[in-house]
Amino acid sequence: MENINIPTRNSVELVDITAKIEEAVRKSGVTEGICLVFTPHTTTAVMVNENEPNLKKDFVAFFKKFVPPGDYAHNEIDDNAEAHLKSACVGQDCSIPIVKGELTLGTWQQVFLCEFDGPRSRTVYVVCK
Numbered sequence: 001m002e003n004i005n006i007p008t009r010n011s012v013e014l015v016d017i018t019a020k021i022e023e024a025v026r027k028s029g030v031t032e033g034i035c036l037v038f039t040p041h042t043t044t045a046v047m048v049n050e051n052e053p054n055l056k057k058d059f060v061a062f063f064k065k066f067v068p069p070g071d072y073a074h075n076e077i078d079d080n081a082e083a084h085l086k087s088a089c090v091g092q093d094c095s096i097p098i099v100k101g102e103l104t105l106g107t108w109q110q111v112f113l114c115e116f117d118g119p120r121s122r123t124v125y126v127v128c129k
Contacts, residue, residue, distance in 0.1 A: 039113060042084055
């Protein structure tokens with residue numbers, strides 16, 4: 001298992017972690033199998049999509065519109081209920097097949113850490129089997 005530390009800079013952002021995941025796959029030595037990418041934080045998520053600047057802006061705008069700031073019960077304890085809800089909707093993991101020692105991502109696909117409660121230092125775990 002590889003632990004990858006990812007610093008985030010904004011309250012909500014998508015960080016392309018594909019190169020770090022590919023490096024973890026190379027280090028693992030796995031040539032045929034599966035790569036599991038997991039974030040252990042309840043206010044982050046992992047997703048696969050295209051790394052196009054305007055699309056990333058669209059995702060950030062979508063997340064803010066989909067789960068807007070509001071009068072959530074959790075905010076009485078910690079003012080980040082929206083971040084937890086966004087994380088739960090996107091999910092904390094993804095699995096990508098490994099073929100010939102490489103991730104089998106589509107032409108435009110990249111792996112992102114989605115930050116919903118930043119900026120913070122985050123961890124992503126990568127397991128290749």
